[in-house]
Amino acid sequence: xxxxxxxxDDTSAKFWMIKLLGNSHTVTYGKIGSEGRASxxxxxxxxxxxxxxxxxIASKKKKGYTASARTDAKPAAQLTNDEAVEKYGLADRYxxxxxxAKVIVFEGDVEIYxxxxxxxxxxxxxxxxxxxxxxxxxxxxxxxxxGSLDLTxxxxxxxxLGDLHCDFVTSVNSYKEVTGDAYITTAFIGNYNHGQMVVExxxxxxxxxxxxxxxxxxPNLKTVCINYCGYHDDFFKYDYYVDELKNLxxxxxxxxxxxxxxxxxxxxxxxxxxxxKSGASPFLEGAAPDLLSxxxxxxIASGDAPAGEAPASNPKPTTMSPAEAKEAFEAFRAExxxxxxxxxxxxxxxxxxxxxxxxxxxxxxxxxxEQGTPIVIDGDLTLTADSVEWxxxxxxxxxxxxxxxxxxxxxxxxxxDITVQGDLHAxxxxxxxxxxxxxxxxxxxxxxxxxxxxxxxCFGFGGNVQAKHIIGDTTYATDFTEDYISTxxxxxxxxxxxxxxxxxxxxxxxxxxxxKEVFVNNGQALEGAYEQEW
Amino acid sequence: xxRPSMSAVYGLALNPxxxxxxxxxxxxxxxxxxxxxxxxxxxxxxxxxAYDVDFAPDSKSVVICFHGGHVRQxxxxxxxxxxxxxxxxxxxQGVRKVKxxxxxxxxxxxxxxxxxxxxxTQSTDExxxxxxxxxxxxxxxxxxxxxxxxxxxVGLHTxxxxxxxxKTLDTGAIADVQVVNNQILAxxxxxxxxxxxxxxxxxxxxxxxxxxxxxxxxxLFAASWSGADAGVHRWDLSDGTRQRLPLPAPVGDGPHxxxxxxxxxxxxxxxxxxxxMKGSSNIVAxxxxxxxxxxx
Numbered sequence: 154x155x156x157x158x159x160x161x162d163d164t165s166a167k168f169w170m171i172k173l174l175g176n177s178h179t180v181t182y183g184k185i186g187s188e189g190r191a192s193x194x195x196x197x198x199x200x201x202x203x204x205x206x207x208x209x210i211a212s213k214k215k216k217g218y219t220a221s222a223r224t225d226a227k228p229a230a231q232l233t234n235d236e237a238v239e240k241y242g243l244a245d246r247y248x249x250x251x252x253x254a255k256v257i258v259f260e261g262d263v264e265i266y267x268x269x270x271x272x273x274x275x276x277x278x279x280x281x282x283x284x285x286x287x288x289x290x291x292x293x294x295x296x297x298x299x300g301s302l303d304l305t306x307x308x309x310x311x312x313x314l315g316d317l318h319c320d321f322v323t324s325v326n327s328y329k330e331v332t333g334d335a336y337i338t339t340a341f342i343g344n345y346n347h348g349q350m351v352v353e354x355x356x357x358x359x360x361x362x363x364x365x366x367x368x369x370x371x372p373n374l375k376t377v378c379i380n381y382c383g384y385h386d387d388f389f390k391y392d393y394y395v396d397e398l399k400n401l402x403x404x405x406x407x408x409x410x411x412x413x414x415x416x417x418x419x420x421x422x423x424x425x426x427x428x429x430k431s432g433a434s435p436f437l438e439g440a441a442p443d444l445l446s447x448x449x450x451x452x453i454a455s456g457d458a459p460a461g462e463a464p465a466s467n468p469k470p471t472t473m474s475p476a477e478a479k480e481a482f483e484a485f486r487a488e489x490x491x492x493x494x495x496x497x498x499x500x501x502x503x504x505x506x507x508x509x510x511x512x513x514x515x516x517x518x519x520x521x522x523e524q525g526t527p528i529v530i531d532g533d534l535t536l537t538a539d540s541v542e543w544x545x546x547x548x549x550x551x552x553x554x555x556x557x558x559x560x561x562x563x564x565x566x567x568x569x570d571i572t573v574q575g576d577l578h579a580x581x582x583x584x585x586x587x588x589x590x591x592x593x594x595x596x597x598x599x600x601x602x603x604x605x606x607x608x609x610x611c612f613g614f615g616g617n618v619q620a621k622h623i624i625g626d627t628t629y630a631t632d633f634t635e636d637y638i639s640t641x642x643x644x645x646x647x648x649x650x651x652x653x654x655x656x657x658x659x660x661x662x663x664x665x666x667x668x669k670e671v672f673v674n675n676g677q678a679l680e681g682a683y684e685q686e687w
Numbered sequence: 688x689x690r691p692s693m694s695a696v697y698g699l700a701l702n703p704x705x706x707x708x709x710x711x712x713x714x715x716x717x718x719x720x721x722x723x724x725x726x727x728x729x730x731x732x733x734x735x736x737a738y739d740v741d742f743a744p745d746s747k748s749v750v751i752c753f754h755g756g757h758v759r760q761x762x763x764x765x766x767x768x769x770x771x772x773x774x775x776x777x778x779x780q781g782v783r784k785v786k787x788x789x790x791x792x793x794x795x796x797x798x799x800x801x802x803x804x805x806x807x808t809q810s811t812d813e814x815x816x817x818x819x820x821x822x823x824x825x826x827x828x829x830x831x832x833x834x835x836x837x838x839x840x841v842g843l844h845t846x847x848x849x850x851x852x853x854k855t856l857d858t859g860a861i862a863d864v865q866v867v868n869n870q871i872l873a874x875x876x877x878x879x880x881x882x883x884x885x886x887x888x889x890x891x892x893x894x895x896x897x898x899x900x901x902x903x904x905x906x907l908f909a910a911s912w913s914g915a916d917a918g919v920h921r922w923d924l925s926d927g928t929r930q931r932l933p934l935p936a937p938v939g940d941g942p943h944x945x946x947x948x949x950x951x952x953x954x955x956x957x958x959x960x961x962x963x964m965k966g967s968s969n970i971v972a973x974x975x976x977x978x979x980x981x982x983x
Contacts, residue, residue: 644841644857654821682886687817687851
């Protein structure tokens with residue numbers, strides 16, 4: 154987070170800027186117009202760095218420095234809406250939905266020191282003269298803000314035809330569109346259901362905190378996305394109702410209207426934003442430890458992206474009784490699945506896309522629902538592990554995916570049913586020993602590199618099956634009218650796939666996961682006799 | 688020939704002068720005098736089924752292979768075990784076939800452990816091993832003196848023993864392979880094939896479930912263990928026609944499952960080992976020319 158201050162009097166014009174990042178801060182100071190001198194200081198912790206920065210800022214302000222903003226860039230043109238639509242193709246952009254009274258254009262990259270907000274926008278974008286109206290500022294290049302981009306209601310909409318770099322973005326009742334990537338070092342906070350933040354590329358930001366503001370963004374894999382509106386958006390890992398935020402944040406962020414009514418309060422996101430901007434953690438100590446790790450909390454507060462693998466953007470589950478689940482998914486038209494739904498206990502239902510790194514679907518059951526309960530993913534299911542197994546351990550194996558299923562290498566053995574309403578994408582799909590009625594039914598298309606159907610396991614595909622290789626025995630591969638490789642044709646497999654003179658589906662699965670070749674001659678039968686060395 | 692007390696016969700072998708017939712079956716081996724029909728040697732105590740038998744070229748001994756993975760050599764005079772070739776895996780990966788080399792210096796054995804093994808008959812040491820992908824069902828020395836041919840559930844192989852290089856042809860399961868006049872005979876997928884030493888198919892005769900084949904002058908005798916062709920057929924190789932050989936009715940409702948063939952070319956007699964048949968031994972014999980059943 155950057156704080157930019159200036160001091161101007163009759164005899165001097167100086168700036169002082171501090172950039173706080175993790176456990177260090179960098180102070181740059183000098184005459185306005187010069188690059189200034191910089192010095193970096195490291196601390197034992199992010200908290201110490203933040204305290205030092207706060208002390209220095211207070212000290213400078215006491216000496217007469219004030220928050221300010223400055224840029225060397227000047228507007229290159231002022232266009233009418235029609236001119237801008239024609240020149241910048243606004244009709245194809247989100248901001249094109251608005252008819253602007255005025256369009257200000259900056260050509261080339263723009264670098265701004267200080268925050269962009271209601272106090273600074275006039276000098277930064279309008280040459281010091283502004284009569285607020287429906288304005289659009291187009292940056293025809295990259296925009297770098299050494300500070301926050303806080304363009305909220307009644308302030309100009311913004312179109313960046315390039316990348317955005319800044320410390321913080323607040324978006325309330327305003328439209329911002331970035332055609333490249335966004336690099337936001339601390340957080341994005343969206344509020345209120347008017348306006349939109351659109352980033353066509355990737356948004357690199359540690360924390361997204363949003364209510365019902367339109368967010369058309371693809372966060373990078375490390376982003377912690379918190380949604381606190383009553384409905385779920387696609388990419389939010391942590392979904393809360395607003396009252397649940399009381400478990401995450403201290404009382405100072407809440408305004409209570411009635412002390413006796415737990416529901417009657419307002420969440421002061423702007424206070425939380427101020428805390429984040431100061432470099433302090435806004436989270437309660439140990440808040441929601443099952444959802445946010447201590448490391449994630451520290452990293453968010455310090456403006457450092459959390460390390461490690463992507464937090465999956467999973468919705469929170471709800472529970473449905475068999476009858477409710479059957480009714481809710483009646484339109485799903487998957488008879489076996491519906492039958493199971495009505496036979497089993499309560500279903501664990503996820504409204505939204507689910508991503509999981511489990512390597513055993515049993516763990517998915519334990520992680521997402523309770524063992525033995527049917528799991529319904531009302532969206533896409535993406536399993537990110539290299540190898541995923543599903544063996545029969547739970548009493549009622551049922552996985553219903555109303556969207557697409559994406560998985561790398563999946564082996565199913567002695568399991569219940571997986572039903573996928575959308576498409577299936579897999580590198581390897583092995584089904585064997587489905588003697589509890591195991592089946593995989595896909596209503597849509599299936600794209601699979603290697604599909605193995607053996608021994609009592611049922612595959613059903615409603616759409617096209619695009620598979621490089623289908624392997625089966627004569628009994629269990631009869632659904633595939635295209636040529637398939639018989640498990641008896643063991644000469645088509647490398648010797649490691651053969652166990653006791655027979656093709657081993659399990660050996661094939663292991664080899665596929667390990668990235669090893671499983672076929673001789675790419676699974677094609679060799680014509681005639683061939684040379685062999687023993 | 689007196690009826691041997693065997694519930695089925697899986698392997699038959701004649702000594703070079705045709706005076707002795709060795710039979711392998713469930714739990715035992717028996718050696719008969721072909722002239723008198725008397726059992727001269729009973730080899731008891733065998734481990735599980737005896738699948739195949741072969742006479743040493745000097746007629747002094749036989750080798751029998753067993754379901755238990757054993758390959759044992761017995762003196763034909765005393766019935767004593769005189770050698771054992773150890774190395775194949777045991778139950779359930781039995782040894783399917785054994786075959787002496789023409790000079791008797793080596794013995795080939797093939798097994799459900801997916802190997803062909805060649806043994807030195809003097810030392811009983813394993814001198815070569817060829818690991819295949821599937822159960823090895825059959826073996827024949829040749830073509831020529833340098834090669835050996837063997838077949839599995841999925842392929843036919845001919846290999847130069849010294850260099851260990853050879854040819855492979857992917858096939859269905861093959862139960863028997865013979866090398867006759869530099870031709871390889873093998874049957875899979877409902878037909879007998881004649882192949883060159885390079886495994887190019889030159890001729891096809893349609894017969895299913897072929898268990899054994901024996902060539903005789905311009906004929907080929909081929910036995911089947913099940914299906915419509917169960918029994919024994921004689922193919923006239925000049926015109927490709929075939930004749931089914933007469934057989935007594937089998938005991939029970941099963942087909943004429945024939946597992947073993949042996950031919951005494953000098954006398955023109957074909958022996959077959961079958962499942963039990965009514966009114967007859969489970970070893971039958973025919974005159975190769977007239978195809979009349981011979982009274983044993």
